[in-house]
Amino acid sequence: MSAKDVQTQRDENESFALDVMVLDRYLAFSTELARLAVLGLGAVGYVLSKEATKGRSPLAVWVAVCAFLIAIAASLAHRYYGPDALGEMIAERRHRDRGNDARAAELNAKWRRKFSISSALIRVSALLLVVGAGAGVVAFGLQL
Secondary structure (H helix, E strand, O other): OOHHHHHHHHHHHHHHHHHHHHHHHHHHHHHHHHHHHHHHHHHHHHHHHHOOOOOOOHHHHHHHHHHHHHHHHHHHHHHHHHHHHHHHHHHHHHHHHOOOHHHHHHHHHHHHHHHHHHHHHHHHHHHHHHHHHHHHHHHHOOOO
């Protein structure tokens, strides 16, 4: 193995380590999004149990509840697709190293699609968390 091959292998390993670190941070972020959505759902339930619901917008309450529930589901789905895509990325590298380029190309397409889905899910989760919080504010008129 030449010095150039060794350097190329080192660069690939460092790039892969960075991919794993980024995925770990995104998973931690999606965990926090799910945690905040559960907290928001609990807050809606608490306020509904303590406050009289007369004069409140039932539509806004339902929007808040649904937004928080879908945010939780999207966050949990992100936690499935992200690591699954990483596993296929690892499998692609192994197949490419073994010279099985056809299988490697197939796995490449799979992990890229799953990372796209994962990216969309985390965006949806963050957006719906904001929507749920906004609907909760509208529903309960800023009474904290």
